[in-house]
Each structure stands twice: as C-alpha cells, then as structure tokens.
Amino acid sequence: MTKKAFASSADLAEKAQTLEVLADGVYALTAEGDPNIGAIEGEDFLVCFEALATPVAAAEWLAKLREHTDKPVRYLVLSHYHAVRVLGASAFDADVIVAHENTRALVAERGKEDWASEFGRMPRLAKGADSVPGLTWPTLTFSDRLTIDLGGDRGDLVLQYCGRGHTEGDIVAWLPRQRILYAGDLVEAEAALYTGDAFHRDWSSSTLDRVAAFGAEVLIGGRGGVSRGRDAVDAAIAQTRHFLTTMIREVGAVRERGGTLKEAFERTHAALEGQYGQWPIFEHCLPFDVSRLWDELSGVERPVIWTAERDREVWDQLQG
Secondary structure, eight states: OOOOOSTTTTOOSOOOOEEEEEETTEEEEEETTEEEEEEEEOSSOEEEEOOOSSHHHHHHHHHHHTTTOOOOEEEEEOSSOOHHHHTTGGGGOOSEEEEEHHHHHHHHHHHHHHHHHHHHHOGGGOTTGGGOOSOOOOSEEESSEEEEEOOTTSOEEEEEEOOSSSSSSOEEEEETTTTEEEEETTOOBSSOOOOTTOOHHHIIIIIHHHHHHTOOSEEEESSBOOEESHHHHHHHHHHHHHHHHHHHHHHHHHHHTTOOHHHHHHHHHHHHHHHHTTSTTHHHHHHHHHHHHHHHHTTOOSOOOOOHHHHHHHHHHHTO
C-alpha cells in the first residue's frame, strides 16, 4: 500500500479561480475547493469577508476585485481564526478588522501554532509566506450580532454568531435585502469538512439550525461552489450536517465498545468515503477530524492545540 502524502503537501497544482457577481456590488471568489473569499460594496466603501493565507495571495484577489470597484476597504471581516483565512489581512489596508470575541482570544491562545500547522499542511496556499507580517489581530469584536450600515439604499450587512461549530468563534455575514449568506466554514458545498477545532455536537444541531433559519437564497460556504436557490442552499446545509452526524455516530460507536482511535478512523473513513471521498481535502482532513471528535466524546471540552509536530503524529498514526 502506497503511503499517503502528508495532509495537502502533495497538492501543488494551481486551482482555477472564479469571481462571481452575486448581486449588485456583492462578490465571491471560489477556487475549486480552495478557501472562498468575498466582498460587499457599501455606498462609498467595501466590506471584505476573509483574507486568505498571505498578503501575496490576498493581493491577487484584490486585483480581480479592482476590476469591478475601486472603493476603499473599510471593514475586513474574519469568519474565524484559522491561518489560511486571516494571515493575508495586511494586503487589505482595512480601517477595521472585525471578528467574534472568541476569535480574538483564540489568536492569542493558539495563533502561532495554527500558523505553523496550516502552512505545513497546505504549502500551496502559503504563496509568499514571507510576506506575512505577523498574527492578524481583530480591532473590533462582538459577542452576538453586529450590523454594518452599507449606506445609501444598499441596506445592512448583519454579522452573526450562530454558536460553536467549526471553531468556537465562527461568524456569518448576512445580507437581508439580497438574501445572501456568507457562511464561512460552517457550511461546505461539495468540499469535505475540517473539524479538527470543532464542537461537533453543537455544530450539527443548534448551530446549523440557526444558519438554516436565515432562509438564504444564495450561500457562499467556506469551500466549494456558490449554492444558488433554496434547494441548493438547503442541500449544502444538509450535506454538512450529514457529514458531522455520520462522524458522531461512527466514532461514538467505536468508543462505546472500547475500540481504538485507529478503529474509529477506519470505520468513519469507510462510512464517508463513498459519498465524500472524491471531494477536496477529504483525505487531508479526516485524521484530524476523527482525533478531535474522539477527544470531544471523551470529555475534552476544548480542542487540543494543533502543532506541526502533533499534526505529523496523528497523521502517521491514522493515515500511515
């Protein structure tokens, strides 16, 4: 049996990027399963959603965006703390960097370790890694909801905390007038879930219930294509929930009968592979997903910090 390359270390092929105009002044950039990113025009400013992994990568996105608008970036909204979402922030020259209060605490607690971990797992995303000036610190945080007046007749942008999920600080960005939702990594459309820092039981139940309650007609998840129409939005949320509940069922069953982490991984892999195995980063994510869920079901309330060394140990144990 050929040994699998560590995480996404062998995934070096460039992904085609697609900039989509979802409504007047509402943009999304998708990239064949790489992290998605977006922007919303206010009357005389921009709100950008997510920052990519490096300033070099973010500058390439901004160059595409500048073909549509030259408004300055007033707000940069970060859905959560993971390095591939936040370390490109300096390229935006934003007046305000917005995140949940838990996200700021997580940057302080584990931001450096996550930076090393994610760049080791996904080297292709770390284009121009030496351009990162340091950790990205939010300058404005909130606990429940924050509303940004877009000015003129553009309505509001609502930033909402829906509960613990992909991390304990995920937020979504909701445009009520256009019924467009930027869901971050709380929802993936045809891309595997990374749950190594997750709260699986909350995420699969009350958190996704709150995401679904928006009744979005267009949804941009963390990875994968844009979901257009209620049926597609509902399907993306349902698929995310199914991935999580299948993991909980399979890992829980092995743990309850006194099995091992390796057995839990193999059983979960078998249960998910048929439906999700060809989706981006499935093989990369699953060892870390199962390891975190095993901990959670064993009473480890908050995720253990991932380090580059721990990444390799878990990978070798489960994917070796």
